[in-house]
Amino acid sequence: MFALVENNQFIKIVNSNKGITIGENQYPKSIFSLWSNSEREAIGIYEVVVDNTNLKDQEYWINTNMTYTFADGVVTGSYGTATARPLDDVLFVEGDEIPSDKAVGDVKQQGLKGQKIKVIKEQAGGLLAPTDWHVIKEVETSDYVVPTEITDYRTQVRAKSNEMETQINACTTVDELKALYEYTEQENGTFTRPLAEFPEEL
Amino acid sequence: MSILKVDSMQCVSTDTSISMNNAVYFPTGTLTDGATINWNVFDNPTCQVTLGGNRTLAAPTNMVDGGFYSILIIQDGTGSRTLTFNSVYKFNAATAPTLTTTAGGKDLLIFRSDGTNMLEAGRSIGIA
Numbered sequence: 001m002f003a004l005v006e007n008n009q010f011i012k013i014v015n016s017n018k019g020i021t022i023g024e025n026q027y028p029k030s031i032f033s034l035w036s037n038s039e040r041e042a043i044g045i046y047e048v049v050v051d052n053t054n055l056k057d058q059e060y061w062i063n064t065n066m067t068y069t070f071a072d073g074v075v076t077g078s079y080g081t082a083t084a085r086p087l088d089d090v091l092f093v094e095g096d097e098i099p100s101d102k103a104v105g106d107v108k109q110q111g112l113k114g115q116k117i118k119v120i121k122e123q124a125g126g127l128l129a130p131t132d133w134h135v136i137k138e139v140e141t142s143d144y145v146v147p148t149e150i151t152d153y154r155t156q157v158r159a160k161s162n163e164m165e166t167q168i169n170a171c172t173t174v175d176e177l178k179a180l181y182e183y184t185e186q187e188n189g190t191f192t193r194p195l196a197e198f199p200e201e202l
Numbered sequence: 203m204s205i206l207k208v209d210s211m212q213c214v215s216t217d218t219s220i221s222m223n224n225a226v227y228f229p230t231g232t233l234t235d236g237a238t239i240n241w242n243v244f245d246n247p248t249c250q251v252t253l254g255g256n257r258t259l260a261a262p263t264n265m266v267d268g269g270f271y272s273i274l275i276i277q278d279g280t281g282s283r284t285l286t287f288n289s290v291y292k293f294n295a296a297t298a299p300t301l302t303t304t305a306g307g308k309d310l311l312i313f314r315s316d317g318t319n320m321l322e323a324g325r326s327i328g329i330a
């Protein structure tokens with residue numbers, strides 16, 4: 001990524017896929033690939049150094065747009081302080097622009113906890129579905145009993161799903177929630193995360 | 203119809219058509235390579251230049267409305283030389299051409315002048 005600098009001021013980001021006109025000169029796009037940094041800098045084009053210090057996982061935070069500064073011969077692009085996405089659902093309140101199919105108190109924006117729990121419920125449903133037929137058959141026929149192995153597995157899936165929901169609901173900050181999903185290497189070489197895991201599929 | 207016959211090279215001005223029995227052409231002139239390349243289109247309406255580095259083509263001198271001019275740009279033995287164009291050169295899509303990078307590679311640009319600008323009339327990039 002390149003930036004145009006004039007009078008020691010950042011002017012704009014330039015598109016390196018096309019040529020650029022500076023003053024009375026039209027430069028071909030090949031200057032971005034063929035010229036050295038010093039050649040480009042001589043006409044005011046600098047490669048942008050990106051500072052990702054404030055860049056956070058956009059699943060959990062809303063990052064700002066990048067802003068650019070020119071100092072000491074370097075154009076730096078940096079992010080402002082990211083805003084945490086809401087943990088809990090945001091509800092419609094009086095004064096909001098409310099769609100016709102919604103009302104005050106309905107969910108306006110699902111919070112991170114709600115999103116995560118929804119995923120876990122979907123995963124649990126997906127794990128249970130292949131063995132649902134055992135349960136249906138037991139209900140609908142008199143000579144069939146769900147194998148213990150299946151019953152135990154389904155019980156474990158539900159238990160782990162509930163455990164994960166409890167863990168998620170216990171979080172009070174976005175950092176805590178994110179940490180639940182972060183795997184770390186254990187002494188035995190395995191990787192685990194604080195959040196519970198579903199049992200191995202049958 | 204009036205016909206003007208020119209038997210020897212001399213400066214003429216006429217409102218009549220001009221007919222030649224043999225080919226009319228402008229011998230290729232060679233521009234001097236340098237950081238800034240100057241092009242006198244009166245002296246060298248058809249010209250070539252070999253780029254020995256990254257160069258800038260200055261605004262041409264002596265262009266006239268309706269004049270056609272061509273320049274053959276040749277990469278030197280190193281290649282990957284760029285040419286920056288003065289803003290009087292007007293290109294298709296307002297984008298200066300990207301020259302071939304091959305050592306010894308050739309690119310041909312043709313312009314028609316409106317007396318102020320050089321309007322791109324055609325280009326052949328990477329002529330082999």
